[in-house]
Amino acid sequence: MAELLLQRWVVDNEDRIVNELLELLRIPSVSADPARERDVRRSAEAFAELFRDAGLEHVRLIEPGQGAGLPAVYGDWLHAGEDLPTVLVYGHHDVQPVDPLEEWTSAPFEPVLVDGECRARGAIDDKGQVLYQVEAVRGLLAERGSLPVNIKFLVEGEEEIGSVHFERLLLDWEQYLACDVVVVSDTGMISAEVPSSTVSMRGLIAFDVALRSAAVDLHSGAFGGTVPNAARLAAEMVAELHDADHRVTVPGFYDRVVEVSEAVRASLAAQPFDEAAFRAQAGGVAFLEGETGFSALERIGVRPTAEVVGIHGGYDGPGIKTIVPATAGFKVAFRLVPDQRPEEIEASFRTWVHNRVPEGIEEIVTGEAGVCPAVTDIDHPAMVALAETIEAVWGRRPLWTREGGSGPEEALGRILISPVLFLGVGLPEDRIHAPNERMVMAQFWKGLVAAAELLVRLGELRFPKRDDELPWMKRLREEAKAREEAEARSKEVLPWTI
């Protein structure tokens, strides 16, 4: 294989880049925790400083949600010329919570390098993946004095809380963010030996359901057996969320689900899938289970799911406390596939909850996140460029996969009217969202080289001028605006928690 553009530069810059990585990972930018707001801001500042240092311009923080949100970081380099493509690189600098803390083998925000990997919260999801994109820009500027494309970076601070203000941010800043291609740097591949890229991500809508059956916890001897029990009701509702075939029981849930075509089934079946290895990656689960009639890859990639992410009620201390719990609740995350709509699922789920809560028991259903499913056209020339890039760096053409996760990519593609490419180096064993999250450093360096290669290849493409598309853009923008306004109205009555 020919030497790739930045391979030598990477060797010369390794120590500096690793130090940068460790510095970024030391900032506990947990967006779900209000007490960490200052740290999320510190993280944004650190990325802004990195941007400036790497040669990006117009670097600034973007405050979403009219100041109610957590800052995104913007920077650009626009000297390639008007005829050359403009690429927008998307990533995020916020991270997941760290609990259960006791299962970490090293502190989550004290990154360690061991066995060729970097362990810390945010290592792969997503600080590491943003860093190699920025370093690719620095490397290209150093080696060639200029970039093969115009480039914009948008690094969000609310991805791990469902990108709650992201669509509005894109609409507000759309003229600054206009681009021809989006490159998302927040995903993974099948393995280091079987490179792949994503053509779809599932949508997401999540809920917190809080129940109260009495003003106070009651003595289980004096009242047990004859009063309602909030914890039992919560358990019953969670148990009823799926039928015996693991299908979601919310009415209408499957109405808009696009049937899995034979072509898609065949492409998923062609992917390597070692069940034992998959189970090992999945925290060593003893067996797989899920919707009857579908394979594991189908269940993850093209079928919608409902997952209880938490259930809580009553006493959880040592020993026993003899009470009838007065309050309980659960959280559930729905993953959506085309053409499900979060707002429709929300309405159905609220009805489903209400029908199960006896009169006189308080229910509070809080919607969280709300992301549409997203699919990219694999025949687009930019996707061909991505495939060539991956083959050049990993030595093998990528397989096109369907991601089970969710992201704001749908809004990126829809509002910026651009194909969305997923260049991600994560591996299934990277424990994202779990204790001991890691990034394999060999994948990081390949990601850096690939990011530069992709820009060179995209620089050879020519995209139509945007004016040509104006009627379509107009319609899409109007639709997006109407949706956004409807959502803003619904937020006035529904306390969407961040």
Add this chain to the structure above:
Amino acid sequence: MAELLLQRWVVDNEDRIVNELLELLRIPSVSADPARERDVRRSAEAFAELFRDAGLEHVRLIEPGQGAGLPAVYGDWLHAGEDLPTVLVYGHHDVQPVDPLEEWTSAPFEPVLVDGECRARGAIDDKGQVLYQVEAVRGLLAERGSLPVNIKFLVEGEEEIGSVHFERLLLDWEQYLACDVVVVSDTGMISAEVPSSTVSMRGLIAFDVALRSAAVDLHSGAFGGTVPNAARLAAEMVAELHDADHRVTVPGFYDRVVEVSEAVRASLAAQPFDEAAFRAQAGGVAFLEGETGFSALERIGVRPTAEVVGIHGGYDGPGIKTIVPATAGFKVAFRLVPDQRPEEIEASFRTWVHNRVPEGIEEIVTGEAGVCPAVTDIDHPAMVALAETIEAVWGRRPLWTREGGSGPEEALGRILISPVLFLGVGLPEDRIHAPNERMVMAQFWKGLVAAAELLVRLGELRFPKRDDELPWMKRLREEAKAREEAEARSKEVLPWTI
């Protein structure tokens, strides 16, 4: 009504006694919390000091569980003469945990006197009820120079954690504790206007069930929908614990339950029961529900129940965390009625759990507590004395009730071979085990006067010498010893949590 023995003395001693009450209630003797062990010991010392000050002798702490437990307090006064009865007064000085702390209107261990009641954790359950028994002794000694009976006090420090070492303590100290009548001072009555006493208490066995489906929490996008979910399994198990008729589904659970006789049904139906008032006492629940075919008083007094006292798994922080929880668990408390046996229910429940947990998912079932149901013979002369005492103090003959709660009284009666009388002044609205626990002071003063009256009446009875009963005693002791040894063996393999 004639003036009762200690009525005048109570008025003279009111301020001192109230100060003693407040002092005792300031000690946070939460036995369920290992961090409070020192406070439970402080509480024992405070009661020992009270005993000495009131005129009791041989005051000492008893360390149960070979030093692994929390101390009980013993004291006696044995100068009435061999022919006169010996009364053992039982109570406890430990208290329930205080959570949810935010629902208390004043700090749980900073007692306040307001509206004729004393509010604090332990006010009625059980420090206040122990205090009036001790003060009755002090008052009788002050007024008469001696007591009408020999008396022993045993005030436990582990009642709120299921009296885990109590049976062993009774066996070890049986010759010191020998008595003719047990007076339990830890219960309540229907209302201040409708005095009552308990003839039965339910038994108790509780479990903590811990489940683990994977080594770590998993990303709900990458793995959701195709791997087992510990939280969902916990919810399903809780939901399956009862059938549609609210009957417990554990096989054999009802096998030994004595059928509710028409006489018992009639006596329960004769008790005043205002559903609206009961619901108000029960934290304002909107409706009652429970085993089909039984009234609320039957469900509480003579039917066994299973109550989920807690369920926990996955994320419980603000917003959402998109995981498949790897661990979850629940706690369930079974209330037992004659002739159910805790050890049989334990075996059945363990099988029930095991049959519901798919192979490959870890289960840890920890038994907690283990108390047999208890019934007292209402024709015993001591019960007649109790009825007369209550009528003298509250102006109305007591109704005989069946308590839904559980206590170590079964072991007291069985091992000490004595009738167990329940003199308790608690009211249904006293919020025991809940925030804002209280004691109505008028009930406290009546309890003090009644405790003295009861001793006088019991002093008029003559009990057979114990030697007469030796064969029966011997058999009971051998049975108790065998049970205790079997339990000790089972504890070697089962990690009984305290």
